[in-house]
Amino acid sequence: MPHRPVLLALASALAIGLVGCASPSNESASPSIDGVGEPAWVQDATVYEVFVPDASAEGTFQGLIGRLDEIQAMGVNTLWLMPIHPIGEKRRKSDIGALGSPYSIRDYYDVNPDYGTKEDFRALVDSVHARDMHIIIDLVANHTAWDHPWLDEHPDMYSDGPINGFTVPVLNGDTTNWTDVVELDFENPRTRQEMIDVMQYWVREFNIDGYRADVAHAVPLDFWENAIDSVEARKEVLMLAEAAGPEMHEVGFDQTYAWPFYGALKRVWEEDAPVRTLATQVDTTLANLPEAARRLRFTTNHDETMSDASTAITSGCTATARPCGPGP
Numbered sequence: 001m002p003h004r005p006v007l008l009a010l011a012s013a014l015a016i017g018l019v020g021c022a023s024p025s026n027e028s029a030s031p032s033i034d035g036v037g038e039p040a041w042v043q044d045a046t047v048y049e050v051f052v053p054d055a056s057a058e059g060t061f062q063g064l065i066g067r068l069d070e071i072q073a074m075g076v077n078t079l080w081l082m083p084i085h086p087i088g089e090k091r092r093k094s095d096i097g098a099l100g101s102p103y104s105i106r107d108y109y110d111v112n113p114d115y116g117t118k119e120d121f122r123a124l125v126d127s128v129h130a131r132d133m134h135i136i137i138d139l140v141a142n143h144t145a146w147d148h149p150w151l152d153e154h155p156d157m158y159s160d161g162p163i164n165g166f167t168v169p170v171l172n173g174d175t176t177n178w179t180d181v182v183e184l185d186f187e188n189p190r191t192r193q194e195m196i197d198v199m200q201y202w203v204r205e206f207n208i209d210g211y212r213a214d215v216a217h218a219v220p221l222d223f224w225e226n227a228i229d230s231v232e233a234r235k236e237v238l239m240l241a242e243a244a245g246p247e248m249h250e251v252g253f254d255q256t257y258a259w260p261f262y263g264a265l266k267r268v269w270e271e272d273a274p275v276r277t278l279a280t281q282v283d284t285t286l287a288n289l290p291e292a293a294r295r296l297r298f299t300t301n302h303d304e305t306m307s308d309a310s311t312a313i314t315s316g317c318t319a320t321a322r323p324c325g326p327g328p
Contacts, residue, residue, distance in 0.1 A: 037291070037292025043292065048079055051082045061115050069131075079134070080137075080212050085112060087101070088105070088181070101181075105148065106144075125207055139213050141213060160185075163182075169218065171218055207235075210237035210240070216241035244257050257296055
């Protein structure tokens with residue numbers, strides 16, 4: 001799954017629409033799980049992904065406020081903001097653009113000054129809520145930037161490895177190329193508590209409506225169970241996992257990624273597969289989900305856009321879908 005070079009080959013208008021479709025009723029679904037599918041609005045969330053610098057001419061929270069009516073008019077009721085925090089400077093991936101990757105977090109408790117102030121962010125949240133919409137933000141729990149203060153103050157919070165005693169993230173036994181970030185160690189109770197504190201902070205202080213958990217499958221399930229329970233003791237929120245396994249719902253996530261549906265959608269669009277391919281794919285998933293769990297069936301997202309653009313470039317095509325012919 002391409003993840004780290006998030007800005008590579010993306011156009012300036014990166015506010016990407018996602019469709020969070022509710023699953024049809026399914027009598028064979030697993031029993032309901034406490035908190036999953038609550039509050040009720042999460043079951044019908046239509047999510048629109050926003051990269052703040054590219055979402056308006058100003059590239060700020062205030063600029064995004066000016067686009068809310070336009071976004072809502074498309075039928076969107078939930079905004080997902082890619083990371084809003086300061087981006088790490090040390091080991092920044094300059095090959096993906098001057099900004100580096102927003103998934104390299106230098107301070108979980110602050111906003112990127114290029115986007116505005118915390119009060120500007122509060123105004124954005126209030127403006128979203130004034131329209132009876134909802135707003136979630138990216139939570140990057142698996143890793144931090146190399147210049148995050150925790151690395152100096154609490155090095156024991158990080159995984160051991162070959163880079164000055166630390167490591168870049170490792171997924172499924174393989175070292176990633178995410179060289180701009182360093183992996184956190186969730187065997188350490190301090191790491192768990194610090195990340196729970198972060199999650200509580202943005203809900204408590206800014207009244208956000210939940211989180212999209214980046215690379216959620218790389219973080220222990222029992223952490224997510226405790227963290228989600230902790231946050232939802234204050235407010236029921238939407239928890240979206242960047243993961244596909246049904247076990248993510250068992251620990252409290254309301255939505256998971258429908259990657260197989262996206263693959264089926266591309267086959268229908270690019271390879272003239274019959275439209276019933278979509279219904280067949282959905283039917284194969286529903287029986288594995290708890291009763292109130294939902295799949296986020298997306299038209300694209302930042303990872304897929306980057307991947308598709310890269311494929312088009314390497315195959316000698318333009319970055320538009322139809323002239324390139326069938327995809328992988």
